[in-house]
Amino acid sequence: MNNLPSEIIVSILSRLPIRTIVSCRHVYRRWLEILSAPEFAKLHLSLSSPGLITHQFEEEDLCKLFEFEDVLELQDHDLHYNLVNEFDPRSFITSADARIVIEGSVDGFLFLRDFSTRLDSLYICNPITREYIALPQPETIVQNAYNSHYGFGISSKSGQYKVVWNNYHDSNLGTKSDECLVYTLGTGSWRNVASGGPIQSLRGSIGVLLHGNLHWLVQDSNGYHSISCFDLETEIFKPFPSPPPYPRIFPDSRSLVVSGQS
16 A cells, blocks of 8 residues: 555545545554545545434434445335444533534534524534534624524635624614624634625524525515525625415425535
């Protein structure tokens, strides 16, 4: 192996299952350097089979990562999957009354939110290596937010990972305002950007990533619904009407999902 060119080693390692790659990180320093490179992560992601992450938080916080097997059985439609890894996010989210939710996932990275405190604590975690970063608290964040929603995605051209925070609130004077902040991983700070207008997000609305854009299902102060689209490359909102809602007696029961993308 020492005599093989780096591109041959990368080609071999990129075809290994995730569980084996985790073990290979501890074998040889040269392999660790290769496996830690962003280029290898993108290559392995393009060759790996789909995965699924479950989050259990009834008795304990436990995230489990499953990898699906690429097996075709026409007579048996049961799913075939292997447990790759599991971890407890409380190993680094140490608040005594932590209330942890998954706010998004991109390229195998998890965006975790602990909303047990007055100001949310935000984390980006690699469930394979269990490495994580804690995002800093925005200096201009509203202390008593009426409603906040987040999004986590990757820009289509620059390849930068970004977290978007939207807020709609009533100020102490009784007027309504809105705010939007963007955090680009690696910069260490939040930036203010122009918001998508005076909107009120629906409860539980999480940013859905599609082709480098984050989407939220939102409503304005008059109760009209629309889809708010945020371009992660240009950092500009592009709202457009949502499909006709039904039934109207349950306005908070709607949600957005991505059915597929190429």
